[in-house]
Amino acid sequence: METIILLTYSGLCWLVFKVFKVRVNQWTITTAILGGFFLIASMVVLMNYNHPYTSNARTYFVSTPIIPNVTGQVSEVMITEQTHVKKGDVLFTLDSTVYVSKVKDLRANLAFANTRLKQSERLLRANAGSAYDVDLYKAQINQYNAKLEEAYWNVEQCVITAPTDGLVSQLRLRPGMRATNFPLRPLMTFIHTDKQYVIGAFPQNPAQRLVIGDEAEVIFDAIPGEVFHGKVVRIGEVLAQGEVQANGTLLNLDNHGLHIVQGSIPYYIELTSDMEGYFIPGGAKAQMAIYSQYMHPVKIIRKVLLRTKSWLNYLFGEH
Missing domain, CATH: 2.40.30.170 (Efflux pump adaptor protein, beta barrel domain)
Structure with missing residues (x-):
């Protein structure tokens, strides 16, 4: 000027x-x-x-690094580079075979525990069983329900969606790549619009x-x-320039002659x-x-x- x-x-x-x-x-x-x-x-x-x-x-x-909450192999990438997406649109999906199998396993165990609970209650009413068995199967049912809720959540996390309206720039993710829940290894960078x-x-x-x-x-x-x-x-x-954080040293205001x-x-x-x-x-x-x-x-x-x-x-x- x-x-x-x-x-x-x-x-x-x-x-x-x-x-x-x-x-x-x-x-x-x-x-x-x-x-x-x-x-x-x-x-x-x-x-x-x-x-x-x-x-x-x-x-x-503002950008957000996209890191999946679960680990798995990328099945399909649903977007292209620089394409604007809406909040909730699918970005990519992970192979959910392992997590779906876990759901099936827990559902089978839950069904078995329910059956044994009913049998134990009938035996208890006939004075041929113990209250301990009834309490044991009730605890197992609660445990399986909690694990099943987590398993369903894992299956849902295999579908990664856009956090807000925005786009992905410099998309390098491809099907077959391994996705891990590691903060230092994001799969893509989401740009908020x-x-x-x-x-x-x-x-x-x-x-x-x-x-x-x-x-x-x-x-x-x-x-x-x-x-x-x-x-x-x-x-x-x-x-x-004036930011300080809690640590084990005192604040040193001597700049040793520097500007x-x-x-x-x-x-x-x-x-x-x-x-x-x-x-x-x-x-x-x-x-x-x-x-x-x-x-x-x-x-x-x-x-x-x-x-x-x-x-x-x-x-x-x-x-």
């Missing part, structure tokens, strides 16, 4: 001296240099404090000027020449412009400016500079 202002002022000076033929001497040169320095410095200070800008912004999304925010990291200096509801403008590297309107909907209340990192405050921006027709991938880089309720005349300059930055996005090198 400062470079654009400096180049603009240099262009105005050239226009004054070359086009309007203003005499070049020590007084006019000194006036142009000192005047330009104080003018640009005042403008930059007022803009940065009241209408800050950041190039450290990005669209963020709920409302996304553009989050910008701003320095702490203008924090007292910015509040929720302030106007914001966002430009994307992926959409040169366009400026999108939005508003501040959330402000980060804590910074990672303490200030830490940037995250501002969540909800876009109010119509985004239909634009492709913005999740994680796309952005730049933004937030306009406070102070120093409105300076806001116009910030808007012009932001639009200039947007047009400069057409210029990029080869990767």
Whole structure:
């Protein structure tokens, strides 16, 4: 931003001296240099404090690693890559043969225990049996019912469904692969397609000027020449630099002469412009400016500079 202002002022000076033929001497040169320095410095200070800008912004999304609750071989993958699914849609299934067999085994044992319970009760009523046998088979029935409930749950977990509306990106799961209930080995990453925010990291200096509801403008590297309107909907209340956790050591505030990192405050921006027709991938880089309720005349300059930055996005090198 400062470079654009400096180049603009240099262009105005050239226009004054070359086009309007203003005499070049020590007084006019000194006036142009000192005047330009104080003018640009005042403008930059007022803009940065009241209408800050950041190039450290990005669209963020939430993902969920899909890990099955049971172990088994993948039978069928029901989705394709980048296909949007609804909550509850089947993602893939596991071979449930082992778990179904366990259900059948428990049901057979449960039926046998019920039969023996009835026989024991008849013998007890005829004074030919013991109450111990009746209590024993009742306990077995309760035990089999509990195990059967778990077995049914295992069978249900062989069908893995979408946790919310979303999609799966970079799908590499194939039938025949072995799925395990291990947190460090997810089978796929599910991307939630709920409302996304553009989050910008701003320095702490203008924090007292910015509040929720302030106007914001966002430009994307992926959409040169366009400026999108939005508003501040959330402000980060804590910074990672100040996080401490319970452990066996005391907090050491001595940084051994190193510079303490200030830490940037995250501002969540909800876009109010119509985004239909634009492709913005999740994680796309952005730049933004937030306009406070102070120093409105300076806001116009910030808007012009932001639009200039947007047009400069057409210029990029080869990767």
